[in-house]
Amino acid sequence: MVNYVLSGITLGCIIALGAIGLTLAYGVLRFANFSHGDTLAAGAYIGLFISRVSGNLFLGAVGAIIGAALIGLGLEKVVWRPLRGKGASPIAMLITAIGVAILLRHVVMAIAGPTLQFYDVRARMFFLGDIMISSVQIIIIATAVAVMLVFAYILQRTKLGKAMRATSDEPALAKVSGIDVNRVITWVWLIGTGLAGLGGFLYGLQTALRPDMGFHLLFGMFAASILGGIGNPYGAMLGGIIIGLAQDLSLMVIPSQYKIAVGFVIMIIVLVVRPRGILGKAV
């Protein structure tokens, strides 16, 4: 039981890191970004490349963050901003995101090949009575919690964070109050995709890298965003932990193949019972 809780929190931290960018993009740009999972995966692979070249895992993590953030920034310049300039609706952006997802995933496949890949990491196991915890789990949870605290500080205390929250709450109002919305959007992409890259890296530390790993995690991230209240980054963190816990705790009652479906079922229940989620505003 405790072991399930531990692995659930580990998975939850990863989902939470990914869900922050998803929910921010939704809050500020009002569209469901189906390419977010594949950006996460691309970041993880960039991290793999850097860690192999440098022989240093920490540099790999930094590479995953910067790589994914650069992808996010590049897409904003080449795809999202021109689309907004043409007055594209959120649905048009959602469909474009599917094209971006297909593109990113197959770039990864073309370069990295089909086989599973692993970071060069050896987990050490610690036992406290019946409880087993691995050094990788400790690293994942500690990193994710630290990064989320820093992010919360930025969101709460800095001018940029306040501008982000304002734009997410009411974009039109933010604009007339003199907030440079395009600048906020650029930062939303940088932070959101950077955190996703870190999430992808941490996911790869725990399991393995596969070109379709991002699409797998995407459901958990959507479920976390909706559960927490879409557009609300704190909700995404909370939702991520809950979804991760629910997926791993479900292993006690259902076969592991359906683990990934648990997030989806929670999402349906939330959509039917309380579409605004835990922390969200009415939709």
Next chain:
Amino acid sequence: MEGIFPYIGTVLIMVGIYALFALGLNVQWGFAGLINIGHVAFMAIGAYTMAILNLQGVPLALSILIGLALAGGVGALLTLPAIRLKADYLAILTVGFSEIVRYVALNEGWLTGGAQGLFGFDIPLGGVVPAEQYNLFLLGFVWVTVLIAFILLQRLAKSPWGRVLKSIREDEDVARVLGKNVSRYKMQAFLLGSVLASLAGMMLAFYHQYLGPGYYYPMETFYAWIIVILGGSANNLGTLLGALLLWGFLSGTRFLSPLVPLSAYTFSALRMILVGLLLIVLMLYRPQGVLGKKKELTF
């Protein structure tokens, strides 16, 4: 069927099957403005229902009918939770649903054959048409079905029912104020699209004389979207054209593969990069596709 024909013939069978599949999406998206990213689920539900029942001894025709009915019914039910919500939620809901259908197909081996899939089910006129002519027969069968569906959809699009759908797409509230039961129309559009998808799924199963969970990845749904948008949303003829162009590209480039010093895996990944790029470029520069009208776009 000799020489080049078998290849062109099989490409045209696939064009027909995906045209049918995408026509279903065009009803939902092009006409009603409903965003379904889980279209492939109905392909799977229809084909599996047909095959499972038939393997249990139910006559093929009856198995097909039950498969169509089940896919349509599930499609209609799926709109219930999402119909009141925003379009994005329907998108997320449907794609998640299609993945769950695939997991069930993969993991419930007692029902679906699991990863090995199902084979040995009857195919239409399987005992009558000689095996070496069967693809030719299937080519005709698929395209007659496509033509019937096409004519039916063209008529529906111009009918009062089709006009109400378009009005819902343009502005739901106006349709509601005019006394139309918007939810019921959406549900009907979803039902019709799901039935067409399940028909396409059965055709695919007849063509392969096999079906397995590997056929039902979300990528199939994305193909349908690319076909509809490439041809032009809300344009049935455009959907046929889109299916021809996409499969023409996917099959035509297959010829190039031996000429390029790359592994088949890398080559197919490069091909899919172009497909992704095509969708992005279309959305940026020509969202109405080849034959569509800009004012008929939902986005």
